[in-house]
Amino acid sequence: xxxxxxxxxxxxxxxxxxxxxxxxxxxxxxxxxxxxxxxxxxxxxxxxxxxxxxxxxxxxxxxxxxxxxxxxxxxxxxxxxxxxxxxxxxxxxxxxxxxxxxxxxxxxxxxxxxxxxxxxxxxxxxxxxxxxxxxxxxxxxxxxxxxxxxxxxxxxxxxxxxxxxxxxxxxxxxxxxxxxxxxxxxxxxxxxxxxxxxxxxxxxxxxxxxxxxxx
Numbered sequence: 001x002x003x004x005x006x007x008x009x010x011x012x013x014x015x016x017x018x019x020x021x022x023x024x025x026x027x028x029x030x031x032x033x034x035x036x037x038x039x040x041x042x043x044x045x046x047x048x049x050x051x052x053x054x055x056x057x058x059x060x061x062x063x064x065x066x067x068x069x070x071x072x073x074x075x076x077x078x079x080x081x082x083x084x085x086x087x088x089x090x091x092x093x094x095x096x097x098x099x100x101x102x103x104x105x106x107x108x109x110x111x112x113x114x115x116x117x118x119x120x121x122x123x124x125x126x127x128x129x130x131x132x133x134x135x136x137x138x139x140x141x142x143x144x145x146x147x148x149x150x151x152x153x154x155x156x157x158x159x160x161x162x163x164x165x166x167x168x169x170x171x172x173x174x175x176x177x178x179x180x181x182x183x184x185x186x187x188x189x190x191x192x193x194x195x196x197x198x199x200x201x202x203x204x205x206x207x208x209x210x211x212x213x214x215x
Contacts, residue, residue, distance in 0.1 A: 024062050026052035028076070031069045035115035040070065040122060070119050071129050077116060078137050081109040095152065095213035096204070103175065103199050106141075110179045111192070118184060138176065142168045149207055157214040158207050171203055 030051030034043050045066055049059040063069050088101035110117050123130040145168035152158035161167070178199065182189035190198055204211055 023052060023054055023058070024072075026054075027059065027062060027069060028073055031066070032073060032113075032116060035070075035119050040066065040119040067123055067127060067130075070116070070123060071127075071133065073116050074120050074130065074133055077109060077113050078133065081105060081137075082140065084108070094215055095157065096200075098148070099203055099207075099213065100196070100200055102145075103196055103203070106175050107179055107183075107196060111183045114183055117180060121180065138172055141172045141175075145172060152207065152213075159209055167206060171206060174202065175199060 027048055030048050031043070034047060034051065043066060045059055046056055048066060048069060049056045052059075063072070085102060085105040088105050089098050092098035092101045120130055120134070124134060142165065146164040149158060149164035149167055153160060153164070178190065179195065181187065182192065182195050201211055204213055208214070
């Protein structure tokens, strides 16, 4: 059923009007669909409004620009990624499985939203808002990783070394760049079927000094 239809309309009831939430969701869905077809630079506000079934003036009631739509999409994807990461880590049995689960979440986020990732990457250089969102994402990953490294050292599973936060910064930015380049196909990158194993090896050797994590 479309957002304009109402099951009772044929019985004398007025058709339901789309709510603000409906319109915003339609704009976000339109943006993600169009980004799969062409770059952000080739998408206009009129394209987004038309795809969502609203006027150009109504578009500006919800978003200040097409870049703001991308930012809203990025916020939504980040929330999904955080929830998936938390669930994956909670369900992991053992340190190696936990590190792998964390890497899978990051890889899947980039892979499942390639077009949005490309659009956000384009905006990073020029948009303080996108920079702020992405910096917040990376900071969360760094804090979580540093705490895990410190916990592994405290239980004697990982040897001492550089500050845990420094390692966490290096490892997470490595993930971001290697995964983004690899899934975008711009290269030089890693084949997707090898990506996870290569990154996991780097993480384990950096944290534990070996290819495995103690139980």
